[in-house]
Amino acid sequence: MTRHNGYLSFTRLRAQFVKEVLSILRDPRSRMVVFMPPLLQLLVFAFAATLEVRNVDIAVHNQDAGRWSHELIARLDRADFITQVYRVTDGQELGRLIDQGEVIAALDIQPDFSRAIAAGDSGRIQLLIDGRRSNSGQITASYLSAIAAEVGAEANPGTGPATPVAVRNWFNPNLTYRWFIVPGLSGILAFFSALLITSLSIARERELGTFDQLLVSPTSTPEIILSKSLPALVIGTMLGLLMMAAAAGPFRIPFNGSFALLFVSLVLFILSVVGIGLMISAISATQQQAILGAFAIGVPSVLMSGFATPVENMPMLLQWLAQAIPLTHFLVIVEGSFLKAMAPGDIFASLWPLAMIALVSLTMATIFVRGRLQ
Amino acid sequence: MPPATAPQEQNGDVAVVIDRLSKHFGSAPALQDLSAQISYGRLTGLVGPDGAGKTTLMRILTGLLVPNSGHARVAGFDVVDDNDAIHVATGYMPQRFGLYEDLSVMENMRLYAQLRGMAADGHADLFAQLLDFTRLAPFTGRLAGKLSGGMKQKLGLACALMARPAVLLLDEPGVGVDPVSRQDLWRMVQALTDEGMAVVWSTAYLDEAERCDSVLLLNEGRLAYDGPPGELTARLTSRSFRLEQVGERRRAVLAEVLSLDSVGDGVIQGAGVRVVLRADAGTEQISALADRVGAQLKAVPARFEDAFIDLLGGGPGGTSALAEGMPPVELASDVAVSCRDLTKRFGDFTATDMVSFEVRKGEIFGLLGPNGAGKSTTFKMLCGLLKPTSGEAQVVGLDLRRATGAAKGQLGYMAQKFSLYGLLSVRQNLEFSAGVYGLKGAARQARIDEMIDIFGLQPWLSAAPESLPLGVRQRLALACAVMHRPPVLFLDEPTSGVDPITRREFWTHINGLARKGVTVMVTTHFMDEAEYCDRVAMLYRARLIALDTPDALKRSAVSDLRPDPTMEDAFIHLVEAEDRADEARSGVAA
Numbered sequence: 034m035t036r037h038n039g040y041l042s043f044t045r046l047r048a049q050f051v052k053e054v055l056s057i058l059r060d061p062r063s064r065m066v067v068f069m070p071p072l073l074q075l076l077v078f079a080f081a082a083t084l085e086v087r088n089v090d091i092a093v094h095n096q097d098a099g100r101w102s103h104e105l106i107a108r109l110d111r112a113d114f115i116t117q118v119y120r121v122t123d124g125q126e127l128g129r130l131i132d133q134g135e136v137i138a139a140l141d142i143q144p145d146f147s148r149a150i151a152a153g154d155s156g157r158i159q160l161l162i163d164g165r166r167s168n169s170g171q172i173t174a175s176y177l178s179a180i181a182a183e184v185g186a187e188a189n190p191g192t193g194p195a196t197p198v199a200v201r202n203w204f205n206p207n208l209t210y211r212w213f214i215v216p217g218l219s220g221i222l223a224f225f226s227a228l229l230i231t232s233l234s235i236a237r238e239r240e241l242g243t244f245d246q247l248l249v250s251p252t253s254t255p256e257i258i259l260s261k262s263l264p265a266l267v268i269g270t271m272l273g274l275l276m277m278a279a280a281a282g283p284f285r286i287p288f289n290g291s292f293a294l295l296f297v298s299l300v301l302f303i304l305s306v307v308g309i310g311l312m313i314s315a316i317s318a319t320q321q322q323a324i325l326g327a328f329a330i331g332v333p334s335v336l337m338s339g340f341a342t343p344v345e346n347m348p349m350l351l352q353w354l355a356q357a358i359p360l361t362h363f364l365v366i367v368e369g370s371f372l373k374a375m376a377p378g379d380i381f382a383s384l385w386p387l388a389m390i391a392l393v394s395l396t397m398a399t400i401f402v403r404g405r406l407q
Numbered sequence: 408m409p410p411a412t413a414p415q416e417q418n419g420d421v422a423v424v425i426d427r428l429s430k431h432f433g434s435a436p437a438l439q440d441l442s443a444q445i446s447y448g449r450l451t452g453l454v455g456p457d458g459a460g461k462t463t464l465m466r467i468l469t470g471l472l473v474p475n476s477g478h479a480r481v482a483g484f485d486v487v488d489d490n491d492a493i494h495v496a497t498g499y500m501p502q503r504f505g506l507y508e509d510l511s512v513m514e515n516m517r518l519y520a521q522l523r524g525m526a527a528d529g530h531a532d533l534f535a536q537l538l539d540f541t542r543l544a545p546f547t548g549r550l551a552g553k554l555s556g557g558m559k560q561k562l563g564l565a566c567a568l569m570a571r572p573a574v575l576l577l578d579e580p581g582v583g584v585d586p587v588s589r590q591d592l593w594r595m596v597q598a599l600t601d602e603g604m605a606v607v608w609s610t611a612y613l614d615e616a617e618r619c620d621s622v623l624l625l626n627e628g629r630l631a632y633d634g635p636p637g638e639l640t641a642r643l644t645s646r647s648f649r650l651e652q653v654g655e656r657r658r659a660v661l662a663e664v665l666s667l668d669s670v671g672d673g674v675i676q677g678a679g680v681r682v683v684l685r686a687d688a689g690t691e692q693i694s695a696l697a698d699r700v701g702a703q704l705k706a707v708p709a710r711f712e713d714a715f716i717d718l719l720g721g722g723p724g725g726t727s728a729l730a731e732g733m734p735p736v737e738l739a740s741d742v743a744v745s746c747r748d749l750t751k752r753f754g755d756f757t758a759t760d761m762v763s764f765e766v767r768k769g770e771i772f773g774l775l776g777p778n779g780a781g782k783s784t785t786f787k788m789l790c791g792l793l794k795p796t797s798g799e800a801q802v803v804g805l806d807l808r809r810a811t812g813a814a815k816g817q818l819g820y821m822a823q824k825f826s827l828y829g830l831l832s833v834r835q836n837l838e839f840s841a842g843v844y845g846l847k848g849a850a851r852q853a854r855i856d857e858m859i860d861i862f863g864l865q866p867w868l869s870a871a872p873e874s875l876p877l878g879v880r881q882r883l884a885l886a887c888a889v890m891h892r893p894p895v896l897f898l899d900e901p902t903s904g905v906d907p908i909t910r911r912e913f914w915t916h917i918n919g920l921a922r923k924g925v926t927v928m929v930t931t932h933f934m935d936e937a938e939y940c941d942r943v944a945m946l947y948r949a950r951l952i953a954l955d956t957p958d959a960l961k962r963s964a965v966s967d968l969r970p971d972p973t974m975e976d977a978f979i980h981l982v983e984a985e986d987r988a989d990e991a992r993s994g995v996a997a
Contacts, residue, residue: 042812048842052828052835059830242826246887249790249820249897250843251812 099147219276231310290370308394452619504563508552557588585777665725730919
């Protein structure tokens, strides 16, 4: 009889590793978790999701018959971001169009508009914005005021540039939204894949009754943890790399940092996620519970990670909590590596918390799996 | 309770007509060209192993499944064309009746009355009648989730009887019910048939078939026998014998008996060996063998199971290739498994209460008891899957919860529910088991090939375990559990639901392994399977109520009424004694 002492045996590990990989690839649920999100996210972010304002309709109530109001409306007609300009004849109609959400903004041009400009004064326009769409509304307002300023500059050439402050955006000169969304996405994708794969892994075996079989076999808890971590680590890393390649390739986002450091960060990041996933899996009795658990942890993690809103704007307590989320640290590294050549020292500042989280979560996962033997 | 819906069938007492019914799921046939009739006023047993097509037939008869071809009429209504009427005319109790665990007994009954379109308040009489009938009246306020298995089954029956159906279909009502409650169910069903209802009782236990008025015996979707059970067993008159008091050598004797060409089937029964001769075979061979081993040959009445095996062409041979290829087991200690004051509590519920016993090396030790008696909990504590609340459990002198990998390698474990990797093929499952038990290189390949050979898995190697017939699945599970040749084998309900042939084959391997010195721990709720064990521990309500050889346990139940009690009689006897002792104790306390 072949005997193995000690905690790790290559033979036992290999058998389990093969089993894990086959289970993930043959289980329709796992397969969907692995392959669907990256495809969908790529498509959504390449073609659909945008923070820029395009294709909006606006309404104009022109009470002025002079030259400058015509000039302004002609420019609105020509503006790229506006699809259609509704011309209305009374103020009430203006309100109705906004109420019904048909236009995002409405201009009410006062009767003395051209006269005031001709007299060297400034013309007055009332601008109504749909506050229900506050973000797009504000961006529309800034576009509209830029157009109004151009008209003003033409009317009074002597008064100089309409905007005295020249804004230059570093690292992302045109504020292209994809430049800061897509690198972060690579982290989120790898995060969810690794989290779901690992949280399903033990729960699946428990649901099928194979986990007991595994526990009575000579295999040790570290072997179980290791064999369940490796496939998730490999798949998570591949997905992360794939998204990064997509960012640097088709999306043409400049990559200025160190790839080696980014790769090390990615691996550490996924290891910490794997630990969290295994903890969820160890306490779930069914796959359904595991999926619910993964989302209960995953969605707040993304919201608090600084992906959409800056961590610094959150209450102090949540800021501390955000430090315990691996995604928070990884986003700093990945965004830094893409848009600016982040210094190795700055990367290490975010790297060691990742290593700490990985250590703690994997240890906890081992304890949780052992603890299931109660 | 007379049936509310009058039978519209012209020919009097026929309740169900099944006419060349076929049903397949995908390419797997579940029922093939089945024709039969079921009568009013009789208890009809729908008998067969798991996967024989019992549930499929029941679901077709209740209008829940549409057959691929053929027709069925229930109480005069076609199951497809008059689907709505079927639901009114039939009462159906599925394997797991849809009781609402968070509702009380009464609330469940009211709900089912309302679902049947009855005003729940206007039927106080009916409710009282049903509660009296099922003896649930003292428990109307209890939550259904807190009822015992037997009481749940009775409540399910009460709900199924709510609309006074003409035909009552019960899908395996005896599963998971303790023998006492099962007696109760039989009594209730008897009363219903006496009133003229047609009752269909499906079961995988062949001993239950003997209690039915008529039997439809299914095997692999085909009708193997249709008629009174007595007629089938009568075919075996003067072919069933028992070698009495063979004692220690009974496993060797059984192997010899099964190698005789005049013997069709044989099993261990306590200290004896039960033998069924082939049709037209003489008793010369078996008499000669009886003389040689010095055992007395006694004619015994035939059992339904004997008849079923005979119908299928006899049982398997008696030699286990698995055991033959295995070297004798050496163990340092003579005690292979032991536990002392083993107790497990989940909250305020005690699942195992102060259980102690010792299992010797090479012994087949049975844990017997109804579902919920604490068998599985005790079992899991022994092999280190559960932490005892107090007391200790040891296997080969080690606490497996703290044992190293090497110690765990001494154990083979086959779980109660099917626990192979469904996403891996048969070969990959074998490879995984070999690997996780540390087999490698040429030894690994040799052992896998040996398993494939012994268990006849060659044709199934690339199939998914879930697609296998139940018998093959069971063989694969055993192959995975014994591949590393463990000196101690734990089997949790290894043969529940499998056909009797596979069960024979399974026990041939177990007997062979025991003769090589492998210690076997087995849980079962099959009473006759307990007779294959050297010693049996009976568990009831978390307590060990008896521990002895099967023969001694049966002897304890001998009475004038029952000169030759079965294991089930013995169990009921012991349970009743325990209940009386309980009452006496609580009487003293009060």
